[in-house]
Amino acid sequence: MKLLCALLVFVASASAVKNYGGYQVLRVVPQDMEQLQRLHDLYNLLEDTVDFWKEPTRLNQPVDIMIGPNLVKDVKLELSRRDLDFSIYVEDVQTNINNERCTDCVNAKAGFNYNIYHTADEISQWVTDMATDYSIVTEINIGKSHEGRDIKAIKISSGGSKRVIYIQGGIHAREWISPATMMYMANQLVSNYNTDAEVKAMVDNYDWYIVPSLNVDGYSYTWTNDRMWRKNRQPNDGSRCVGTDLNRNYPYQWGGTGASPSKCSDTYYGSAPLSGKEVSVVDTWLQQFSGNIALFIDFHNYGQLWLYPWGYTGNAATPQPDKAVQQTIALEATAALQAVAGTSYFVGMSGPDMYPASGASEDYGYGTLGVKYTYVVELRDEGRYGFNIPERMIEESGKETFAALKVFGTNPLA
Template identity: 80%
Template sequence: MKLLCALLVFVASTSAVKNYGGYQVLRVVPQDMEQLQRLHDLYSLLEDTVDFWKEPTRLNQPVDIMVGPNLVKDVKIELSRRCLDFSIFVEDVQTNINNERCTDCVNTKAGFDYTIYHTSKQISQWVTDMAIDHGIVTEINIGKSDEGRDIKAVKISSGGSKRVIYIQGGIHAREWISPATMMYMANEMVTKYGVDSTVTAMVDNCVYDWYIVPSLNVDGYDYTWTNDRMWRKNRQPNTGSSCIGTDLNRNYPYKWGGSGTSDNPCSDIFHGEAPLSGIETSVVHEWLQQFSGNIALFIDFHNYSQLWLYPWGYTNKKNIEQPHKDLQHDLAIRATDALRKPYGTEYFVGMSGPDMYPAAGASEDYGYVTLGVSYSYIVELRDEGNYGFLIPEDWIEPSGIETFEALKVLGTDTLPIGPPIPEA
């Protein structure tokens, strides 16, 4: 009862820039099915009040819970009451935020620095500059966000009519390593074109045009720089609610509104008022229709947890028919084998819903069924446990290097079409 009372009186900070001093991230690792069920029960109780960085999924998989200073004591008591052992994963979230960026480093790089984080405005300018500086790059303006920012993509192509590889980053605003990795990989592709035979083949010899959206959720990302580093959703107002934002990765049309979503506009996993009600998902969906039946590969890059996942995402059941599962799994294994080589980084490969957590209306199912893409993935980038969402800048380059090794496998594969896609 004490915990519930505390939840009812919880009031979010109203300061211009939210300070996460005193916020802790608690980690629980369920050892048996009984503990996992207790964590599911706790998640149902707390999901709209505390921030589950990692939700309850499977045995021996960490569950990370960010808790504000006014609730830390009560949540720890509740965990103990449920006989759930916990450790402190992050002692003070604000300290990690402060250490995320190397503010006193000397930048010795000419031009755009791919080893630091960049603002929304800088990323937008980067797209324009890439098209100016490289003949194989075209600037694509997909449309406008809710706050009027341009949602941009780079197209990398040597010309002609080809099948499409579409990758996107930054659908969740706080996952900064995702846009940074997208830009790093795009730069690797265009600067090594004509120099590295594999990279040249990705653009010339194979049958793909590359479309890379570095930051889909441009409004939310901008907000993480100006107001709240841990903001997740977009910044679109909700009808009849003072709470802002839709979780864009719950807003896609396939199985919209199902498991792993919320109809509470204040929740971080609010699925929106209707399928594709998010301005950003709607705009990109309309733009992608021009490639109908011609998209070979769809990847949505997130962080964290080091996972390479394929449909189904809407359910935690593994026995539901998914005719491309073996093809998707085999390709992901080859990609993650290549990813491992530079630094030994291990990725788990599996089905999104059963092996991570169910999330209806998410991108991997949308790519697979709505767009009809045989190879549709959601990838959770670094890391597994040191920093969570707050990956320090000196990890950007390693993330870009290793993930590009996976991309080279994907971009030089013929990606044959598998069995028919299930009906939406």
Template identity: 85%
Template sequence: MKLLCALLVFVASASAVKNYAGYQVLRVVPQDMEQLQRVHDLYNLLEDTVDFWKEPTKVNRPVDIMIGPNLAEDVKIELSRRGLDFSIFVEDVQTNIDNERCTDCVNTKAGFDYTVYHTSDEISQWVTDFANEQPLVTEITIGESYEKRLIKAVKISSGGSKRVIYIQGGIHAREWISPATMMYMANQLATTYDTDPEVKLMVDMYDWYIVPSLNVDGYAYTWSNDRMWRKNRQPNDGSFCVGTDLNRNYPYEWGGTGASPNKCSDTYFGATPLSGPEVFVVHNWLQQFSGNMALFIDFHNYGQLWLYPWGYTGNRNTPQPDKTDQDTLAKAATAALEAQFRTSYFVGMSGPDMYPASGASEDYGYGTLGVKYSYVVELRDEGRYGFNIPESMIENSGIETFEALKVLGTDPLN
């Protein structure tokens, strides 16, 4: 079969934008443990050749596979050969990309538009402008990316010495709804402090540090070259394949299950822990808050999941003394979120309930930084749009996620 002997060929162009016309997303829902194992076997065979948008995790949990037209027939034959039913969940990925942004819309709001997607340069400028315009906001420069872009954060504080809440977005470049939601929530924190008693309590109780876009190089690349790019843009020695999966590059349980040593894989874990410059500089910067951080959240999409450690193992019985408290608080937060637009979220353990991923952020927050309430959140949606959430959904994503943040930010988080 062509599928089994296909060579991975990487062609990069400084000017060409990759076109996803004819790319489909297949959805497989394993019905029992035997089928789940067959999907796992297929994943192990294909993970470096096709893009698994959702990896195999549990019985009755969807597995989403993006395939190009050159491999579509072979993958479908292979699924059928293994007795795995599938549906075509996204007929044409390029159509979703084309419909993601509202090119004919006119911004009738004064100032920065929080309901559209913004480039990496625009986000960077927003941090500066936001800090200049809002008295509670300070611009923070964490460090530089591989391509020497500044990685910026906003600090939102009413003054004094307080415990810290840290949230970040955009560690995976193609997940555009994440930076957009981070900026929306930052704006709500800063601009409703005087009018919303809950927000005042949040800002008076904690110092908030928000990184809208951690993977600034990868994010810029999704605008210029490849909308579906995931990793950073750091070259790999001895390989033509570029990039490290920054969310497999954290030092806690680095290099284990759910992370790949293959430099061409989307889950390549990097040469060493913290070898990704973006993770390295944020790790160094976060050390100043050692013992004083109340909450750590890394926002992704998609799947509508609110997850807590451990992520490095699928073993639910691995000792984790705070999971009951983490679960209770997450369920309270997602209940507030769901009350807005009935967006349903699953709450659970990252590894056992989604899939094991070693060297990931939520384990780093909990295991390395010692933050009791450390979460990874998969924002909208459940797969209809996947990574290409239309701009029309940005505002609702911001509104509902901020309601969850209100629950967390008004809690003592002991």
């Protein structure tokens, strides 16, 4: 009862501009099925109020729970009452937020600084400037977000008719390292086209379409109101809670395991498939490439994971005829990634090896668009900084991820 009363106080006192001082992240690692079930029960109790950065999924997989200062004591007591050992993984979330920006992150070249985070408006202008500065770049306006912002992509092409590589970032608003890494990699493609034989082959082999920030409204909101916001900013009928989890709103296996019907949940799957404006817009736009997309990657953070379908089910026996080739090239790519800075990635099936999530991008790419090589990638880190990766790590993230992308771009993805 005390915990439920505290939840009501938390909801009533939520402010417009959020400060995360005193917020902690607790980590619990379930050791047996009984502990995992207790964590599932706790998740069902708290999912609309407490932010599960990593949900309970399987044995020995960390569960990370961000808790506000007025709930920390009660949740810790609840965990102890359920005989669940925990550690304080992040002592103060606001400290991480404050420390993600740095004063000495300089760009190697004059002009746009790829070593810092940029606002939604700056990213939009970057797309325009890239098209102006490079003849192999075209600005693409995919459509409008719920709040009327342009959802932009860049096309990188040396001309002719080629198969398509599509990569996107920023579907979850708070995952800032994702758009930053998208822009870093795009810059590597265009600025090194005339000097790097591998890069030239990547652009000559494929037409590249890169969406740095799909969830532009949510991303903008993380700069102005709530750094840890995840969903889009579309109101939900009959609810005070705003937003759909766009990565639970894709039409393939929508509304199943790992997505929530609760409008207040961070994994709310929306009122219908493609009800999220941004997902609907990008789906309509992608249909023009039907049958011609060689590679589809959706970049997130955190966890250091390179995952392929299926995501909607935890059953590894569910038929999926391409998993062997998907795994083989992903292992080659993550080996190239690790060679840059020693960062280790796990490669596996999204649902069976990690956790089921229905209505997600990797199943859409594979099941709806028919792209053989479809992945969801969780970038840095493994939880020390979580969603607040310091700017000083952007360059390494970009370099190592681009090394992985080279493996795909220099191979014939038949």
